[in-house]
Amino acid sequence: MIEHLDRRAFLGLTSTAVLGGLCGACSNGSHPPQPHSGNSHSSKPHWSYSGDTGPDHWASLSNAYKVCATGADQSPINIASSEIKGTSSRVTLVYRPVSATSVDNGHTLQVNVDSGCTAIVDxxxxxxxxxxxxxxxxHTIDGKHRTVEWxxxxxxxxxxLAVVAVLVNLGTQNTAFAEILSHPPDKNGDRLRLTSPVDVAAMMPSDLSALRYQGSLxxxxxxxxxxxxxLRSAVEMSSDQVAVVQHVLNNNDRPVQPLNGRSLQRAAVTVE
Ligand SMILES: [Zn+2]
Structure with missing residues (x-):
């Protein structure tokens, strides 16, 4: 059972006031804490990726976060090649260019997209x-991190929810992310409407072999x-592009969680 308010916060579909309540208390190395936006009654406690509010403490920050410690199907995980089973299923991504707004929410740079892109899973x-x-x-692959994960x-x-993960290695400039990363929001809480539609299909790797598993936020x-x-094959981003996301917030990865007997299954992904 997924709690709707928490889900809206995760999905970034919240009003500015709720966004302020969720993220106004968040701080990181490059962004000072922002005052709440008239939403001091918010029940969403501040969480982060380090110190007293880091991943080891998430479950103790709020009853609503308990499953961070008690859950058996948590994400991310290490993806060990030896654990991937032969079962294959089909996932279809029906993507077309869509208008979008980028937001610095204090935990990541998030791009909220208008309707028009769908995934068909099971x-x-x-x-x-x-x-x-x-x-x-x-996620780690055979114990190794990639530079970025979208x-x-x-x-x-x-x-x-269904989440498609795209891994990134350091390499050449990725034109699909060019506008998003050339004009990122200035600071925590900022929102910026992108001038061109986002071509989500162009953000996928050409090799769409993938694996699936059941996990969590x-x-x-x-x-x-x-x-x-x-998606097992990585795309590339340039060092300048990686520097942009690291400036928004660096080290925003959660440590990998126990697999607890879950199966990793191959999936055949197509983009239409
Ligand atoms: Zn994420």
Whole structure:
């Protein structure tokens, strides 16, 4: 069961006031704490990636975050090649360029997209709501982090989530992310409407082999029941582009969580 308020916060569909309540108390190395936006009654406690409010303490910050410690299907995980089973399923991404708004929410740079992109997973349609990054990657592959990981968060009509993860290696400039990363929001809480539609399909790697597993949000409230589709082939971003996301917030990865007997299954992904 997924709590709707927490889900809205995760999806970035909140009003400015709620966004301020969620993230106004958040701080990091490059951004000073911002005052609450008239939302001091917010029940969302501050969480972060280090110190007393870091991942080891998320569950103790709020009853709403308990599953961060008690859950058995948590994300991210280490993806061990030896653990991937032969079962294959089909995932179809129906993506077209969509208008979008980028937001610095204090935990990551998040791009909220207008409707128009869907993922079809197990015959269920999920609509792309937003995408955001973690650096280094949340998931590890055979014990190794990638430089960045983008999460494309999709939601079904019955409020279930499917997240497509795209890993990034350091390399050449990635033109699909060029506008987003050339004009990032200045500071925590800032929102910026992008002048051109975002071409989400162009953000996917050409090799779409993937694996699937059942996991959770990798940030509080760590809600479970999330279908993860991790694309195994990485895309590239230039050192300048990586520096942009690291300036927004660096080291926003959660440590990998125990697999607890979950299966990793191959998936055949197509983009239409
Ligand atoms: Zn994420």
């Amino acid at each position: 015959d269920t349609r999920y609509e792309l709501r937003q995408f955001h990054y973690h650096t280094p990657s949340d 999460h494309f968060v999709h939601e079904s009509v019955d409020k279930n 990798s940030t509080p409230p760590c809600t479970e029941g999330v279908k993860w589709i991790v």
